[in-house]
Amino acid sequence: MNPGTWKSRKYFANIAQHLIMVMLLVIFLFPIYWVVLTAFKNRPDVFAKPPVFFFTPTLQNFRDAFAPDSIFPPSLLNSTIASATSSVFALVIGVPAAYALSRFKIKGKADILFWILSTRMLPPIGMAVPLFLIVFQLGYIDKLITIILLYTASNLSFTVWMMKGFFDDLPVEIEESAMIDGCTPLDTLRFISLPLSSPSLATTLIFSFIFSWNEFLLAFILTRANTKTIPLTILEGIGLFEIRWEYMSAMAAIAMIPPLVLAFLARRHLASGLTLGAIK
């Protein structure tokens, strides 16, 4: 083959490849960009036909979102508290379990692991009814602790699976020599395994946080006025006669930021985090 055509073919293939990649990025990122843009628009610009990409931006929607009587700032607080505490609780409870499942011989280990995974298989919508009834009868509707506990349980199965996978990959020799030197398993865990696993711990925390932050169904069912979380505020702008698109866009734009920032921080471990550690 003529070296000339070979090179130019590869060159065009390279250009085509990059072109398609750019196109794909545009397709997949455009809706997000569009909503963020809408957040800065005034009402008339939102309704403009054809849609406008260049306009005079305004911060009014954001001001509305943070107005004194708006439900948005409290929901930011609620979401942050719920997501953060439930992730940390899940870590504290789940890491020892993951360690034990990885290191110790336990009867019925496979069954326990499957059972932990199965708690993720229950359709939340199916549990919504009994959860609602139980919580209602206990008088815990609209209390933050309810959401925190449920998110903790949800994050727990994720945490155990993620960290077990990680511990499985961690070489035992260091721990074994520590135990020969007289460390108890707890000490080993605390002083040796945990420091070695801090990237995984961080990744697990980050993804737990993201999942909790984005959770809609349980919050929808189990909260009322006081403990609304961020995903619920999206429904706020849907009135009887109109939908306040630009107002909701401002809230949505802000709501998208924490998960995206956190995912960026964990970018080396995204595949692993999104699949419970199944993909390394």
Next chain:
Amino acid sequence: MLKSQNRYRNSFIIPTIVVLAVLGLVPFLYTLGSSFVTWELTKPYLGRPFVGFYNYIQVLTNPEFWASLKRTLIFSAYSLSVEVTLGFLIAFLAHSGKSRFGQTFMILLLPPSIIAPIIAGFLWRFMYDAQLGIVNFIVGLAGIPPQAWLGNKNLALPAIIITDIWQWTPFVALILYSGLRSLPEEVIESAMVDGANLFQRIRFVIIPMIKIPILIALLFRGMEVLRWFDTIRIMTDGGPGSSTAVLSNYLYRNAFVYFHIGPSAAIAFLMLIMVTFFSKSLINLMAKEQAT
């Protein structure tokens, strides 16, 4: 491990088991129990008498149940197949050639899968709006007249499928990309030396080696898509009519609109059986693949 570690073993695991038992098992048993009684929240005078499988029979003979099951399966089948196919193509694209941007590209592509599904639903509801949605503008450029995407009972389900594809293809693509990256180069190269062209390489070498990541992607997406609720709720709430009412919408109506607790518990349990069956099949498939 030494015998002395037994107590550690227990105390390490027990908190997890307790938490999951209380917060997971208890509601589950409650649901199960509720499915065997008559329970109408609006008619407390009826009490909660045990009725055996009556609720299940009621549900399984209700055409609405089967219709929503059918919609769920259609929704899932289309979403999953497109997501995996498209995901594979994207992953392959990012992985091939001499591009150094593959990894960065895959990360940049990911935001749709990171944001809350309910927000994704909002984004698309906005874009699909008949008056001010940008979708009508864009298809207008191609000569297609403006549609009420979410208001037309023939277009609503496809529209929602497209939203799901938009949101989750990056996720699937990332999984497949990681899978592709871990494939041994020598096998592919020897196939090239043996004269296989691109299609043959893909069909006979790459895809078999990437089966496990594909199954993992199918497992995770599948478990979610069968019980999908958030996005549909905010986009169409099962409408127009009931053209987008999948199982979770059907369940939601029974439980929170009509307050038929008994039947809704039965539906929930049936959904659980469906998801468990699906997951177990996939996990078994994966175990078989791993063994070979």
